[in-house]
Amino acid sequence: MAVPIINDWAKYFDNPDEGLGSSYERIVLNKLLDFVCKTYKIQSALETPCFGFTGVSGINLLNLARQGIKVSLEDHNLERIEKIRELWQELRLHTDIKYNLDYVKLDYPDKHFDLGFNFSALWFTQNIRSFLSEFCRVCKKAILICVPNRNGIGYKMQIKDYSPEKYPFLHPEYLDPATIKFLMKQNKWQLQDENYIDCPPWPDIGMKKELFFNRLLKKQEIQENNTEPVTILTYYQDEDSEFAEKMFKYSFVERTAPKQFKKYWAHHYYLLFTPENSE
Secondary structure: OOOOHHHHOOHHHHOOOOHHHHHHHHHHHHHHHHHHHHHOOOOEEEEOOOOOOOOOOOOOOHHHHHOOOEEEEEEOOHHHHHHHHHHHHHOOOOOEEEEOOOOOOOOOOOOOEEEEEEEOOHHHOOOHHHHHHHHHHHEEEEEEEEEEOOOOOOHHHHOOOOOOOOOOOOOHHHHOHHHHHHHHHHOOEEEEEEEEEOOOOOOOOOOOHHHHHHHHOOOOOOOHHHOOOOOOHHHHOOOOOOHHHHHHOOOHHHHHOOHHHHHHHOOEEEEEEEEOOOO
16 A cells, blocks of 8 residues: 555545556455455455555455455544445445444454455554454454565655654554564464465556556656546446456466565565464
8 A cells, every 4th residue: 555545545436547556456356365265165254444455445345245245344534434335335235334443452253254354454553463363353264464565666665755753643564474474373373375466567656557658658748637547346337347357468477477576576465364273
């Protein structure tokens, strides 16, 4: 997640054009989520916090809901919660979405969800130790956590506007995979898989990728409002059945690049956990 989304998230509800970069990201994320859900026979999922994606907030698990999986969400912004709820209703899908001020406590019974999911949003939690303890308590089959690739060439550019004084509620130190693995181990959850994800042929930069390619080709005269809108919502509204296929055309780097290259080029890193001694 780029820091600017903290301030301009609302614009995507008025104009859901996420551009090529975020659209590709959504499709490869859907593929990973589908794999996890099929592997662990997921019937319910909690995403908390659900704000963290550079684009339309609260729709990371829409594809699971379309498959009949019960989806619950949490957010710390009441205005955004209402917009997320309205969007799900427009798509004729249901989600239970709750307000959570600091994510120190998750107000659910033990082992209430099959899957816990967090995408690039751990730094909104106000106590990572308490949050992960609660996350492990309320989930029973799998927990999938995605963080920005902090080795990536674009990461520092994406957080260039960050300072503790300007964003006291944001904790970049919580995005460290080693810390996450240590705390999950303390909660008796074991690492099943980890890898780079979201490794397209463009760098992790804070601009629409269409504009990046235009500038790369020295088409400086092409402005942002001249690019064709790209949004996964047309796919979910059954208006663009080939959307996923079109995005996968850009997956050749994701599929073929060696891990050492992805270490510096991939945009995100995922960690998949299951309870210790689980079958």
